[in-house]
Amino acid sequence: MDYYAHTVQIALFALLVALILRRRWDSIHSIPTIGYSLPLLSYHSAFKFLRNARQSVEEGYARHKVFKIATLDRWMVFVCGPEMNDELCKLPEDVASFEEAVQEWIYAEYSFGAPEYNLTIPAIHGLLVRNLPDVIPHVVDEIGLVFEELFPQEYWVELTNLPNFMSNLAARIVNRVFVGAPICREPEYLRTVTTYATDVIKTKVILDLIPKPLKPLIGNMLPWRARATRLLKHYLSADIADRQMRLDESSCKDKPDDFLMWLAKAARDSGGSMESILTSILMVNFAAIHTSSVTVTSTLFQIASQPEYIAILREDILDAIKAEGWTRGSVNSMGKLDSFIKETQRWQGSGIGTLPSQVLKTVTFSDGTIVPAGVHVHAAQAATYRDSTVYEDADTFKPFRFSEKREQTGQSTRHQFVSTSPEYLIFGHGKHACPGRFFAAIVIKIFLAHLLLRYDVKMGGDGSLPENVTIGTSTILSSKAKVLFRRRQFAHA
Ligand code: HEM
Numbered sequence: 001m002d003y004y005a006h007t008v009q010i011a012l013f014a015l016l017v018a019l020i021l022r023r024r025w026d027s028i029h030s031i032p033t034i035g036y037s038l039p040l041l042s043y044h045s046a047f048k049f050l051r052n053a054r055q056s057v058e059e060g061y062a063r064h065k066v067f068k069i070a071t072l073d074r075w076m077v078f079v080c081g082p083e084m085n086d087e088l089c090k091l092p093e094d095v096a097s098f099e100e101a102v103q104e105w106i107y108a109e110y111s112f113g114a115p116e117y118n119l120t121i122p123a124i125h126g127l128l129v130r131n132l133p134d135v136i137p138h139v140v141d142e143i144g145l146v147f148e149e150l151f152p153q154e155y156w157v158e159l160t161n162l163p164n165f166m167s168n169l170a171a172r173i174v175n176r177v178f179v180g181a182p183i184c185r186e187p188e189y190l191r192t193v194t195t196y197a198t199d200v201i202k203t204k205v206i207l208d209l210i211p212k213p214l215k216p217l218i219g220n221m222l223p224w225r226a227r228a229t230r231l232l233k234h235y236l237s238a239d240i241a242d243r244q245m246r247l248d249e250s251s252c253k254d255k256p257d258d259f260l261m262w263l264a265k266a267a268r269d270s271g272g273s274m275e276s277i278l279t280s281i282l283m284v285n286f287a288a289i290h291t292s293s294v295t296v297t298s299t300l301f302q303i304a305s306q307p308e309y310i311a312i313l314r315e316d317i318l319d320a321i322k323a324e325g326w327t328r329g330s331v332n333s334m335g336k337l338d339s340f341i342k343e344t345q346r347w348q349g350s351g352i353g354t355l356p357s358q359v360l361k362t363v364t365f366s367d368g369t370i371v372p373a374g375v376h377v378h379a380a381q382a383a384t385y386r387d388s389t390v391y392e393d394a395d396t397f398k399p400f401r402f403s404e405k406r407e408q409t410g411q412s413t414r415h416q417f418v419s420t421s422p423e424y425l426i427f428g429h430g431k432h433a434c435p436g437r438f439f440a441a442i443v444i445k446i447f448l449a450h451l452l453l454r455y456d457v458k459m460g461g462d463g464s465l466p467e468n469v470t471i472g473t474s475t476i477l478s479s480k481a482k483v484l485f486r487r488r489q490f491a492h493a
Contacts (some may be wrong), residue, residue: 028075031068031369034060038441042070050472053352054382061383069470073208077371078353078380082390082422085379087432088355089363089422096357098432101376104358110219111200112283119266119280120287121435126262128177128439133258133328135177139443140326141368142176142184143450156486158460161479163297167194170293171285173443178259178284183235192231193285199224200286229278235376240264240277253487284436295345296447297477301466302344302397302404303452304459309399310452313337317449331445332416339403341444344415345426346385347397350468350475353378354425378473381425390423417441456486 029037034056035045044188049056049069060067061080070327079088088096099115102108108115127135146169152159159165172196175184184187203222209328210218237240243264246255255261263277316336326331332338356378371377388394391401402415413419418437420429427434434440451457459465460482 018136027465028372028375030409031066031075032060032064033075034063034067034069035189036070037068043072044072046072046290052470053473054349054470055114056381057352058095058383060452061317061380061387065367065370065476066365066376074376076353076473077375077377079365079377081387082378084365084367085384085425085429087416088357088377088379091363093431095363096359096377098355098357100358100360101356102374105204105356106200106253107203107215107219109201110207110222111225112286113225113276113279119270119272119276120284121262122266123259123262123268123280124284124435124439126265127257127259128436131257132438132442135439136326136328136331136442137444138176138447142173142181144279146172147450149456151487152485153487156458156484158482158484160482162300162481162483163293163477164477166293166297166300167289169221169447170296170443171250171289173447174288174292174439175285177439178281178288179236179239180258180260184482186235188231189235192228193282195284196224196286197290199228206234222400225279225282228282229275232278232281233274234280236260236281237274240274244268244274274491287434288436288440294350294477295341295440295444298348298350299341299344299444299448300451300457300483301459301477301481302340302348303448305465306397306399307456307458310457312400313340314452317453321449326446327444331442331449334445334449335403336400336407337445337449338441339401339415340399340419341401341441341448342415342426343397343399346391348381349385350477351426352380352382352470352486353474354477355379355380355412355430359448367487379425384425417432454488456488458484460484 012435015078031047033042035048036042045056047179049071053069056069057078060069060078064080065084066077066079068077069463079085093099103115112118133247136144150169171190172184175190177194178184179189203219205221207215207219239260240263243256243258243261244267247261247264247268249255260277263280266280267273267277303313313336320330320334359371359373359375359377361373367372384390386394392430402417406412409493414421418427418441420427420433420437422429427437468478
């Protein structure tokens with residue numbers, strides 16, 4: 001027992017020293033600080049940031065265009081407001097790099113492999129942007145099955161731990177498109193792709209503690225990536241080999257046009273192997289599942305706590321599908337549902353910072369602030385959403401704020417959920433804006449539309465919106481909130 005306690009003490013001490021050494025103290029003094037900037041006192045601010053990042057960032061946003069906050073292992077620099085967000089987005093990749101920031105944040109090289117074999121983005125552009133209408137019938141079919149199999153059929157039934165439940169549903173639905181049926185329903189496959197996010201965090205915690213020269217050695221020894229790709233190989237290698245073989249067939253008849261085919265094509269064009277295709281499957285799941293399920297769950301909490309909007313949303317959905325059923329056009333024209341989802345993300349403001357960028361060459365922002373190389377800069381997303389100079393009545397939830405704007409002449413596309421701008425950063429903005437957002441929006445809207453047409457929904461307990469928990473910049477949706485569902489007698493869809 002003594003030995004155990006001693007080991008824990010040494011590990012904690014090593015962690016503290018590693019964190020202190022990682023934080024840079026030089027050449028960053030001129031950037032205004034929220035909290036303390038003196039070495040030891042700054043840890044007081046870092047712990048405050050861990051508990052209440054939202055308040056610290058809002059304080060900085062109210063006072064500065066650019067400011068810094070101490071976290072346990074680094075200084076985080078935030079830029080404030082749409083103009084500064086735009087400046088950050090427009091910095092060239094060799095000056096402020098998204099890829100380097102992500103690499104350092106999740107150690108992408110060890111969690112997902114060498115970036116030169118990233119086949120995900122070309123495959124997303126090929127199938128999930130250009131050929132999105134072809135994908136919709138599969139999404140509708142899988143969502144229909146999910147409701148029949150996994151949702152209550154009568155009376156009011158309470159579902160708990162909705163974030164977890166939705167994460168499993170999101171995994172199944174997006175994988176209907178990524179890898180097809182029946183693999184998208186295999187429990188072992190789904191467990192692997194949904195829990196890989198936790199493996200990425202484990203990789204991060206370990207590599208954060210390791211000195212830089214040893215990271216490649218240790219990073220390549222960590223077991224999780226190899227274990228997950230082995231399992232994916234078991235389920236997918238035959239289908240991938242089939243796509244690779246049929247790539248060069250001259251006849252287009254019966255040639256599958258699915259996500260695996262697009263990955264196989266991207267692999268052939270860039271010299272990637274079967275291994276790189278499997279890693280891309282892991283990566284696309286990592287990008288898609290958590291983000292989509294958080295968006296659905298937060299919107300569902302909002303709907304359930306304000307059920308007075310359900311009738312308006314149902315009418316919007318029925319109007320859209322009555323002429324042509326579930327198509328890209330009809331889903332796009334669900335303007336009120338689109339606005340409700342978009343406003344929920346603005347109002348709940350779950351992402352405190354976004355547009356992660358690592359400065360590679362010293363940057364001078366337009367307000368004169370100089371940010372040296374090596375520093376991580378973010379846009380103060382949640383604070384932008386509560387800025388009354390950017391959003392009228394910023395502190396009020398106005399579900400149809402964006403659909404009303406879209407009704408004005410010339411504004412029909414600008415305020416869609418998928419439209420990014422320096423004011424609205426849920427999907428990022430600029431050169432790295434989320435390429436999967438069109439697919440994500442279609443899945444989220446079809447899911448919520450089916451739910452509203454088939455079910456009555458209300459919040460349990462006192463009926464109020466559940467409170468999210470924030471740890472540092474991460475927001476965690478309540479797993480204790482109770483939402484009740486009752487199948488409607490004359491359900492549509
Ligand atoms: C509601 C769901 C989603 C949200 C909120 C979301 C959000 C984001 C954000 C904030 C970024 C970073 C952009 C930046 O910083 O400028 C991003 C990047 C990315 N997302 Fe999404 N995403 C979602 C769904 C998806 C889906 C379904 C896919 C795949 C089909 C996907 C694939 C990607 C990829 C590959 C990138 C990296 C882009 C690059 O490196 O240039 N995302 N996403």
